[in-house]
Amino acid sequence: MAHLQQETLESIFPGHSEMAQRMRAHDWAATPLGDPLLWPDGLKIPLRMLLTSRFEMWLGWGDDLRFFYNDAYIPTLGLKHGGALGQPFHQVWAEVYADVADQVAHVRAGEATWNKALLLLLERSGYPEETYHSFSYSPLYDGPGRVGGMLCVVSEETERVIGERRLETLRGLGMRLVGVGSRDEVRRALCDVFEDNPYDFPFVLLALDHGGETEMLACSAAAVPLADHRWPDGLLPAEHAVCFALDPEHDWPRGGWSVAPCEAMALPVPGIGDQPPFGTLIFALNPHRRGDPEIADFARLIAGQLSGALANVSALDAERRRADRIWSHSRDLIIVVDADSVFRAVTPSWTTILGHAPEDVVGRRFADFVVPEDLAGSLAALAKALGEADLTGYESRFRTIDGGFRWLSWHTAMEDGLVYAYGRDITDQKNNAAALAAAEDALRQAQKMEAVGQLTGGIAHDFNNLLTGIIGSLELMRRKAARGLTADVERYAEAATVSAERAAALTQRLLAFSRRQPLDPKLVEPAALIAGMADLIHQSVSETIRVRLDPPADRWVTRCDPHQLESAVLNLVINARDAMPGGGDLSIIVGAIAIGPGDAPIDQPAAPGDYVTIAVRDTGHGMTADVADKVFEPFFTTKAIGAGTGLGLSMIYGFARQSAGFVTIETMVGAGTTVTLCLPRASGEAAATGRRQDADFGRATRGGRIVVVEDEASVRAVIVDALQEAGYEVLEAIDGPSGLALLRDIGHVDLLLTDVGLPGLDGRKLAEAGRAIDPSLRILFVTGYAHRATGDDEWLMPGMAMLTKPFAVDGLVERVRLMLERDRPRLD
The missing domain is CATH 3.30.450.20 (PAS domain)
Structure with missing residues (x-):
């Protein structure tokens, strides 16, 4: 039976810790708690947790909160360890119970409490000791809604709090001593610091030597009467740190405490080098930190700071004496x-x-x-x-x-x-700086000319190739026509058309690089757009390349031109393919990042905020750092002659900047390349995406009257012929003033088609004048350089649209048809 009882006690008081053994041996039957075998689970369960935890914990149970604690709490009890077990809480900590009695009442009412670094003067070392504890009181329940006790989880923070207080004192003294110019300023700095910290030293005195005489300075108003106090013989000046008792009959200043100090320390303020001390510091010691092993080091640090300041004052005095000599020399x-x-x-x-x-x-x-x-x-x-x-x-x-x-x-x-x-x-420096600035200007001009030479050379090379295809095809067509032969005319026309389209694509890439390309921004969900390109991406790479499309967790949208985004992604896919001739892995990852101030590349500043990212990663041969630095330059390419124009990445760079984003590249030789396009996140819902399909450009289903204003005769003839062939009534003008005259004279007009850059009256002003005549007038602008002509596209109003040169005839007719068949816009 005894063995069974022992096993049961071990289940209530588990483990081999000192307190588990003490609790098993304690005579609980002699307490109001009675036999532990009969204790409720509301007490036994937290007891097991307490005894198996390494955190400082104690709990109280019953009407008088009988005291239980674990090994981690033993240092907090100090001399009370052992005798505290099973005693009422208000007796164990009688000296501080009044400080927490209201919290105990809250816990008995079922409400938990929390304290951060609470000052408690605990008598655990034989006197009221300054301690700081962070702890919580939590109710323990003995049945539904009935509080049977409370649990305390505690962490002593005495050393941290006092350490931080002393560190702040040293820091404050150091800051106040910066730049002091007299001994009185040194004393004032010392007084200011100990007015803020009256706890470590209830009062402080500074005795300074003045030519053999001692000047006693009090560092607080309460210590002023001590300036004439008779101190023990041999204390002034002090040769080393000395602790001495204070007369208990004297009414000493108490600083931040309610009791007077009983000890003080005197130590010298060191002189410079082998010079005698500047004086002596007298510190009253904290009555609630007896035998503090670190107080002497703290006092020496203060004396050291004062020594440095007084040395500076002495040096300043010497400098004043040397000022006349400095003035002269x-x-x-x-x-x-x-x-x-x-x-x-x-x-x-x-x-x-x-x-x-x-x-x-x-x-x-x-x-x-x-x-x-x-x-x-x-x-x-x-x-x-x-x-x-x-x-x-x-x-x-x-x-x-x-x-x-x-x-x-x-x-x-x-x-x-x-x-x-x-x-x-600084005359010589000024002259040198002017010469350097002139040299830098010359260098920048040379660099500009080199860049222009590279750009124009690349453009001339590509355009000469394209013009050769166009001019040659037209020449052969003319010769065939002169001989009455028509068999190969279609082939030559196709060749000229392909070359012209490639020339148009080249101008679009140049505009994209320079951030002048007209864009058609819409809300786009990049993940959905790339998913719609999956077939095209797989068709663009070889079978030896494994393609992975990673869908993002957040389906963010951005505002950009979806067709330019498709082009950018496809360019990056083709670059990745060419970097892996033997096969590899190609990943397209759509993600999101938050950009803070200064996070964007220096050469591509971007506003802080959320950005959608499209990263194209390959496992190809990679690039060296010097090559990677040039990849965004126009006509720079790492591919063989004829294998690339060098405009792909520069176009992507321009598209990103024009869309208020940026692009980054990470690469290493032999480790592949990752190019990441970052575009600002937008709010709203993206429109459905999909590949553009060829339209059925047939004859117009209904007629309409169109005024065409274009100063380039050949372009105007093409537009007029195409629209007339489509069944529209077309009137033409060669400039803005004549176009405006037509609008005023001919009556109703269904559509104004005008170039933006017109002589005399530009297309935008012509449109404004036309809307003044007929507010419902539809307007289609055509231009080869929309950004320069207009500044931006935000000025387009309802019922207006933009078409960029060069354009296909069928595309022009279809755009006109769509604008005329759409309901007439309501313009308020």
């Missing part, structure tokens, strides 16, 4: 000027730098020596130095005795209504 100008710009004093260096003797300068004004163009600025700078702030690096020109001038850089300080300034001759 300074190579820089040192001057004193009053509020009327009159020189009160100047150093002899004025003669060396400007040629005038000092006696010929003193008593005269700025205007006699400053270059006239700089006089107004110099007088304004003097006014600022007298009132607002010291000058730093203010530059002005002073005349020399031979009629020239020298550049001087001035630094000032103001005292007693006078400006003290020193000026450094």
